[in-house]
Amino acid sequence: MSVFIDTGIFVAFFNKRDENHKCAVELLKNAFFGEYGTLYTSDYIFDETVTFIIKKTGRKDLAQTIGNFILGELKGYPKLFNLLYVNSEVFSYAWKLFNKYSDRRLSFTDCTSLALIKVADIPYIMSFDSDFDGIIERIY
Secondary structure, three states, X not given: OEEEEOHHHHHHHHOOXXXXXXXXXXXXXXXXXXXXXXXXXXXXXXXXXXXXXXXXHOOHHHHHHHHHHHHOOOOOOOOOEEEEOOOHHHHHHHHHHHHHOOOOOOOHHHHHHHHHHHHHOOOEEEOOOHHHOOOOEEEO
C-alpha cells in the first residue's frame, strides 16, 4: 500500500485553527505508524505548501519548518515522505489531465499529483479536496 499526501494535509497538520487540524494530525499519526504504507508527495506539493504558508501567515520561519518536515530535516521527526519530481513527461501528462477534467476545479498542481500517482502506481491520495473523488480513492 502507498499514499500520496496533498497540500491541505500538511497545512492543516501545522495549523491548530484549521478546521481539518485534528483529522490531519490523526491521519499523519497513523501514517507515521505505517498504516498507509509508503508515503509520497511531490516537488509541486512542497512548493504549494511552503508558498501558501508564506502568503497566508507572512512567516518564513513557519514555511521553513513545514518544508523541513516534508523533506525529513525537522529535528525530532523521521524522514517520512518520498518526494516525487515532475519531469517533462509528467508535466505533459498533467496538462492532458488538466484539459480532460476541465469540468472540475482541479488546479494544474492537482493534475501533476494525479499524473505522478498514475506513473508511480499509487492507489490512494490523502487529501481534503473532494475534487479528486471519482478519479482516485481519497483518504480523509
